[in-house]
Amino acid sequence: MSLLKSVGDFRGLYGLGENELNALCAELREKILEVSLRNGGHLSSSLGAVELTVALLRVFNPDADKIIFDVGHQCYAYKILTKRMDAFETLRRKGGLAGFPRLNDSPYDFFTTGHSSTSISAAAGYAKARDLKGEDHEVVAVIGDGALLNGVSFEALNALDDLHTKVIIILNDNKMSISPRVGGMAQHLARLAVNPAYKKLKECIKAQCEGSEKGQNIKHALSGIKLKLKSLLLPTNIFEEMNISYWGPFDGHNIAEMEKVFRLARDYDESLLIHVMTKKGKGFAQTEKYPCFFHGVGPGTDIDAPEKLSPAPPSWSGVMADALRALAKEDPRVIVCTAAMKDGTKLGAFAKENPARFFDTGIAEEHTLVYAAGLAAAGLLPVVCIYSTFLQRGADQIVHDICLPKLPVLLGIDRAGLVGEDGETHQGILDVPWLRAVPNVTLAAPRDAVDLRFFLREWKKREIPMALRYPRGGAPLRLLSSSGERRPAPWGKLELLREGSGVCLVGVGSTVELMLESADEIEKSTGRRPTVVDLRFIKPLDCEGLDALLSSHPRIVTAEESALAGGVGEAIAAYAKGRGFAARVFSAGVPDRFIPHASRQEQWDECGLSPENILRLALS
Numbered sequence: 001m002s003l004l005k006s007v008g009d010f011r012g013l014y015g016l017g018e019n020e021l022n023a024l025c026a027e028l029r030e031k032i033l034e035v036s037l038r039n040g041g042h043l044s045s046s047l048g049a050v051e052l053t054v055a056l057l058r059v060f061n062p063d064a065d066k067i068i069f070d071v072g073h074q075c076y077a078y079k080i081l082t083k084r085m086d087a088f089e090t091l092r093r094k095g096g097l098a099g100f101p102r103l104n105d106s107p108y109d110f111f112t113t114g115h116s117s118t119s120i121s122a123a124a125g126y127a128k129a130r131d132l133k134g135e136d137h138e139v140v141a142v143i144g145d146g147a148l149l150n151g152v153s154f155e156a157l158n159a160l161d162d163l164h165t166k167v168i169i170i171l172n173d174n175k176m177s178i179s180p181r182v183g184g185m186a187q188h189l190a191r192l193a194v195n196p197a198y199k200k201l202k203e204c205i206k207a208q209c210e211g212s213e214k215g216q217n218i219k220h221a222l223s224g225i226k227l228k229l230k231s232l233l234l235p236t237n238i239f240e241e242m243n244i245s246y247w248g249p250f251d252g253h254n255i256a257e258m259e260k261v262f263r264l265a266r267d268y269d270e271s272l273l274i275h276v277m278t279k280k281g282k283g284f285a286q287t288e289k290y291p292c293f294f295h296g297v298g299p300g301t302d303i304d305a306p307e308k309l310s311p312a313p314p315s316w317s318g319v320m321a322d323a324l325r326a327l328a329k330e331d332p333r334v335i336v337c338t339a340a341m342k343d344g345t346k347l348g349a350f351a352k353e354n355p356a357r358f359f360d361t362g363i364a365e366e367h368t369l370v371y372a373a374g375l376a377a378a379g380l381l382p383v384v385c386i387y388s389t390f391l392q393r394g395a396d397q398i399v400h401d402i403c404l405p406k407l408p409v410l411l412g413i414d415r416a417g418l419v420g421e422d423g424e425t426h427q428g429i430l431d432v433p434w435l436r437a438v439p440n441v442t443l444a445a446p447r448d449a450v451d452l453r454f455f456l457r458e459w460k461k462r463e464i465p466m467a468l469r470y471p472r473g474g475a476p477l478r479l480l481s482s483s484g485e486r487r488p489a490p491w492g493k494l495e496l497l498r499e500g501s502g503v504c505l506v507g508v509g510s511t512v513e514l515m516l517e518s519a520d521e522i523e524k525s526t527g528r529r530p531t532v533v534d535l536r537f538i539k540p541l542d543c544e545g546l547d548a549l550l551s552s553h554p555r556i557v558t559a560e561e562s563a564l565a566g567g568v569g570e571a572i573a574a575y576a577k578g579r580g581f582a583a584r585v586f587s588a589g590v591p592d593r594f595i596p597h598a599s600r601q602e603q604w605d606e607c608g609l610s611p612e613n614i615l616r617l618a619l620s
C-alpha cells in the first residue's frame with residue numbers, strides 16, 4: 001500500500017518522521033500531477049504548496065481551526081488530505097470534485113473561492129465571529145504574492161488593526177502570479193525576502209521556537225528583538241507599519257522549519273503574517289521549467305506539451321490579440337492592458353512588439369479599468385482584455401469611470417460564456433445583463449474574425465465606450481475560413497445569414513454557428529427552411545432589422561451563451577411586446593443558477609444550447 005493510502009487523512013500525518021513526510025510529499029505530487037494532466041487543473045500552484053499544506057495540517061486542526069486558501073487553486077494536497085483522496089480522481093469532471101474550495105462540498109472547505117484576494121477579509125470575518133461567539137480556534141489565510149497585491153487584500157490588511165482580532169496570514173511567495181508578478185509591492189516583498197536584517201529576525205524567531213514561552217511573552221520577546229534589530233537598520237516593512245507582525249522569510253519546502261514557526265504563531269496572540277518562499281511547479285523538471293504553462297492545463301495535457309506544442313486552431317483570444325497587433329500598427333494611440341492575464345488573453349506577442357504600449361497591472365481589475373479611463377481621457381485609445389468573470393470586479397468602474405463620461409475604452413471580454421472545468425466561480429455569463437443596463441456602451445459579439453476586426457476598426461474611428469464579447473476556446477474554423485474575404489455587414493446592423501420563413505433563429509457571437517447547424521436539422525426534419533440571423537449588436541439593438549424580422553416571422557428563437565435573465569432573448573421579447581408585434585419569442589441560454597464544472601460542451605447541453613433544443617423551441 002502506498003504511504004499516502006496508509007496515512008489516509010490529516011490525522012495520519014501526526015506520527016510521521018522526516019523521511020516519511022518527504023516520501024509522502026513526493027506521492028502527493030505524483031497524484032496531483034497525474035490527475036491534473038488527465039482531468040485538467042491548476043498544477044503549478046498546487047505542486048508548490050505541498051509541504052506548506054502538510055505543515056499546516058500537522059499544526060492546525062481543520063476540525064476546529066479554519067484554513068482559507070486564496071483563489072483556491074493551490075489546494076489539491078489539502079483536498080486529498082481532508083478526506084477527499086478517492087474523490088480527487090474525479091477532479092473538475094461533471095458531478096465530480098470541484099477544482100476550487102466550496103463551502104458546501106466538505107466541512108473542511110471554509111470559504112468558496114475562485115476569484116482572488118478574498119482570503120484575508122474572509123479570515124477576518126471568521127476571526128471576529130469566533131471572538132463574538134466566545135470560541136477558541138485559529139483562523140489562517142493562505143495567500144499568494146500575486147493575490148496579495150490586489151486592493152481587496154489591502155482593504156483587509158488595513159481593517160485588521162481596528163478589528164482587534166487575530167488572523168494568521170501565510171504569504172506563499174513564489175515570485176509569480178500566473179506570469180511573473182509585477183509592481184512596487186512585488187519589489188517590496190523581494191527586498192524583505194533578501195534583507196539581512198530580516199534574515200536575523202527570522203533566526204531569532206526560530207530560536208524562540210525552541211523556547212517554551214507563550215502568548216504575550218512571545219510578543220515581548222519579539223518586540224525586544226525587533227527593537228535591537230531596528231538599530232541595525234531594519235528596513236521599512238509595510239506589514240509592521242500596519243501593526244501586523246511580520247515573520248519571515250522561511251523556506252516553504254521545509255516542513256520542520258514551518259511547523260516550528262506555525263506552532264509559535266498559534267501561541268501568539270495578535271494578527272501576524274508569515275512569509276514563506278516556495279517554488280511554483282516544484283517537483284518535476286517540466287513544471288519547474290514552465291510554471292506559467294502548467295498554471296492551468298486542459299484535460300489530457302502531455303507533460304512534454306510545452307516543448308511540442310501542436311498548432312492549435314486559432315483561439316478567440318489569439319484572434320483578438322492578432323487584431324490588436326494590427327490595430328496598434330495603424331494607430332500609435334492604441335494601448336492594451338491586462339490584469340494579470342497576459343498568457344490567457346494571448347497578449348505575449350503584442351507585449352513584445354509594443355512594450356511601451358502594453359500594461360500588465362497585476363490582479364487589479366478596478367485599477368486597470370480606471371487606469372484605462374485615465375489614458376482615454378488623455379486622448380489615447382485603451383483596450384482592456386479581461387475575462388468576463390473578472391470584469392465583475394470592475395462593474396462600478398465601467399459605469400462611473402468609463403460609460404458616464406463616454407470615454408473611448410474598449411473592453412475585450414474574453415471567456416464570455418460557459419468556461420467548462422473551472423466551473424461556477426469562473427462562468428462569464430453576467431456581462432450581458434448588467435452591461436445592457438449601462439447607458440452609453442455599445443455591446444457587440446463577433447461570430448468570426450472578420451466582424452471582430454471590423455468592430456475594432458469602427459471603435460477606433462468612433463471613439464466610444466464599447467465592449468466586445470468572445471468565448472473560451474477555438475474560433476469557429478468553418479466561419480473563419482468561409483469568411484476570409486467577406487465584407488462585414490454595416491455598423492449597428494444585424495445580418496441575415498439565411499432567408500427562410502415561419503421561424504427565425506437568432507444567434508449572437510458563439511451561438512451563430514449553433515443556429516446554422518440547427519437550421520440544417522430543422523430543414524432536414526420538416527422540409528421547411530428557417531431564417532437565420534446574426535444579431536451582432538446586443539446594445540443598442542438594430543430596431544429596423546428587428547422590425548423586419550418580427551413582422552415577417554410568427555416565431556423567433558434566440559440562443560445566447562449568457563444568462564437568460566436580462567439577456568438577448570428577453571431584450572428582443574420586450575422589444576416585440578413594446579412595439580405590438582404578435583411574434584412569440586423562445587429563448588435558449590443559461591438559466592438562473594450557477595453552472596458547475598463540467599466540459600464546456602456538457603454545460604452547453606445542460607443549458608439547452610444544442611440543435612435538439614433549438615429544434616424543440618422552433619417546432620413546439
Ligand SMILES: Cc1ncc(C[n+]2csc(CCOP(=O)(O)OP(=O)(O)O)c2C)c(N)n1
Nearest residue numbers: 045114115116144145146147176177178340
Ligand atoms: C479577481 C481575479 N483576477 C484574476 C484571477 C486569475 N488568477 C488566478 S490565479 C492568479 C495568479 C495568482 O497568483 P498568486 O496569488 O501568487 O498564486 P500562485 O498562482 O503564484 O500560487 C490569477 C491572476 C482570479 N482568480 N481572480
